Amino acid sequence: MHVVDLAPSLRPEPMMLDDVPRVALIEAQVSLSPWSQAIFRDCLQAGYQCWVYRQVNVNAYLVLSCAAREAHLLNIAVQPEWQRSGLGGRILDFAIELARQEDVGRMFLEVRPSNHRAQKLYRSRGFSLLHRRKAYYGPPHQEDAMVFSLDL
Numbered sequence: 001m002h003v004v005d006l007a008p009s010l011r012p013e014p015m016m017l018d019d020v021p022r023v024a025l026i027e028a029q030v031s032l033s034p035w036s037q038a039i040f041r042d043c044l045q046a047g048y049q050c051w052v053y054r055q056v057n058v059n060a061y062l063v064l065s066c067a068a069r070e071a072h073l074l075n076i077a078v079q080p081e082w083q084r085s086g087l088g089g090r091i092l093d094f095a096i097e098l099a100r101q102e103d104v105g106r107m108f109l110e111v112r113p114s115n116h117r118a119q120k121l122y123r124s125r126g127f128s129l130l131h132r133r134k135a136y137y138g139p140p141h142q143e144d145a146m147v148f149s150l151d152l
């Protein structure tokens with residue numbers, strides 16, 4: 001894995017249907033329970049906040065839903081070669097900003113207990129553990145979920 005020199009000009013762009021195959025490719029590389037292309041398409045269709053970061057091709061993405069004064073960070077990922085360069089932090093900051101613009105009071109997310117790097121990132125932005133959901137993630141990598149929340 002090499003360190004990427006993150007261009008300060010790298011900005012979030014709305015995810016388009018054409019981005020979905022590339023997004024799902026990254027998802028398959030980084031997630032133990034990867035979303036299919038159909039799930040990403042459903043999120044676009046549902047009007048969720050779906051954003052990508054790209055230099056040339058998509059390098060990272062987020063999916064956020066906001067309803068009833070609550071925001072839910074449904075997905076966030078950075079392609080392996082681009083991790084540890086600050087992009088994950090930038091995406092999370094952007095997701096929090098989006099939620100604030102939607103005037104929600106609280107933001108939630110689920111994370112695997114084994115996913116220490118994501119937990120560290122969330123805690124660095126003020127998220128804290130709310131509770132645990134038993135066996136939230138199904139086979140083949142069954143695991144509880146830690147539900148994190150942030151007051152906005």
Ligand SMILES: CC(C)(COP(=O)(O)OP(=O)(O)OC[C@H]1O[C@@H](n2cnc3c(N)ncnc32)[C@H](O)[C@@H]1OP(=O)(O)O)[C@@H](O)C(=O)NCCC(=O)NCCS
Nearest residue numbers: 030076077078083084085086087088089111117118120121
């Ligand atoms: C979680 C994820 C989005 C972080 O993205 P990233 O671009 O690596 O994050 P950053 O470079 O902004 O790092 C932010 C902080 O995350 C933590 N972190 C990131 N990579 C880490 C690693 N390999 N080991 C330990 N901590 C790590 C650190 O706190 C880091 O800050 P620091 O390096 O200055 O101490 C990325 O690892 C990823 O896409 N993982 C796979 C998908 C995933 O797990 N999504 C979350 C599901 S809940």
